[in-house]
Amino acid sequence: MAELRNCPRCNAIFNFNGLRDVCLQCHQEEEDLFQQVYQFLRRRENRAATVERIVEVTGAEEKQLYKWVRKRRLQPAQFPGLGYPCDQCGTLITQAKLCRTCSDSIKNDLKHEESNRQFQEASKSHQQKTYLSTRNTK
Structure with missing residues (x-):
């Protein structure tokens, strides 16, 4: 509706x-x-034009070009100078929302957080066992 x-x-x-x-x-x-x-862009000499050059010549806004690349109306495979900014760092990319560096960084942070959580749970479990064993021996 x-x-x-x-x-x-x-x-x-x-x-x-x-x-x-x-x-x-x-x-x-x-x-x-x-x-x-x-x-x-279809002209052979312009196929590798950068976003800045396209903006300069056509008057299109960078934001609009990025939108067309994200929606796959302009294909980076055909026009290698095109891309859109990574949502986190702004590096030009051609797929997904994050560049490989930011994606790997987030994955590493998640692994680190998971290992910290497992360590804390193991530590807590060990403390409970120690408390129970010292309590039962008294």
């Missing part, structure tokens, strides 16, 4: 149905800009 929302670009009211996150007019402007960016 559609709900009324304000367009984040122009503040116009539109029916949000989950397919578009902007009003119809802004969506059309985005599509026109996408075509301009895509035509720029």
Whole structure:
């Protein structure tokens, strides 16, 4: 079911149905800009263009380019200069939400936390056994 929302670009009211996150007019402007960016990138000499170069030539915003790459409208396999920032550190990536470094860091932190928890549980269990054994010998 559609709900009324304000367009984040122009503040116009539109029916949000989950397919578009902007009003119809802004969506059309985005599509026109996408075509301009895509035509720029299709030229052989521009296929490896960086995000900064694309912004400079086409006038598209970095945020919009990142959105198109995340949604796979622009494929980094075809255009190797493209990517979007890691959610944690900002390094350009081409898949997932985190770069390998941040992902590995989180995994290591979780392993460290799990080993600490196991140590604390073992220590607590050992203290209880020691307390019970000293209590039973008295």
